[in-house]
Amino acid sequence: MKARVTVMLKEGVLDPQGEAIRQALGSLGFDGVTGARQGKVIELDVAPGTDEAQIGEMCEKLLANTVIESYRIEVL
Amino acid sequence: MKARVTVMLKEGVLDPQGEAIRQALGSLGFDGVTGARQGKVIELDVAPGTDEAQIGEMCEKLLANTVIESYRIEVL
Numbered sequence: 371m372k373a374r375v376t377v378m379l380k381e382g383v384l385d386p387q388g389e390a391i392r393q394a395l396g397s398l399g400f401d402g403v404t405g406a407r408q409g410k411v412i413e414l415d416v417a418p419g420t421d422e423a424q425i426g427e428m429c430e431k432l433l434a435n436t437v438i439e440s441y442r443i444e445v446l
Numbered sequence: 447m448k449a450r451v452t453v454m455l456k457e458g459v460l461d462p463q464g465e466a467i468r469q470a471l472g473s474l475g476f477d478g479v480t481g482a483r484q485g486k487v488i489e490l491d492v493a494p495g496t497d498e499a500q501i502g503e504m505c506e507k508l509l510a511n512t513v514i515e516s517y518r519i520e521v522l
Contacts, residue, residue, distance in 0.1 A: 402493030411487045417478030
């Protein structure tokens with residue numbers, strides 16, 4: 371069974387990596403890009419029957435820094 | 447208009463970061479996790495009317511290293 375966790379910086383938290391991407395795209399001629407934010411995605415192979423609550427616990431304990439990051443779980 | 451680009455290492459490319467996550471989850475007691483792979487996600491604010499082909503060009507030129515990474519585009 372697969373699950374995907376997406377971790378993004380919360381709104382309002384400065385994202386220098388995203389800003390660097392926006393500027394680099396602009397200098398490559400992609401002027402239509404007005405904003406970019408970068409996060410991480412983690413694809414997990416989990417035991418059948420693992421529920422979202424357990425994956426949420428993994429996020430709280432390891433995968434995300436919940437002070438500055440939010441996470442989203444998709445069970446595939 | 448928003449678009450999301452997900453960049454993952456291709457199958458077969460060693461992913462030490464994902465492996466570190468798997469081991470760390472195991473040592474936290476999450477024994478059901480048999481594999482983990484980490485990638486990045488980039489959320490772009492693009493001009494209305496930007497099509498997938500243009501975003502694909504951004505991936506080819508900047509966002510992904512297509513030798514070792516694959517990308518997926520979602521227009522939101």
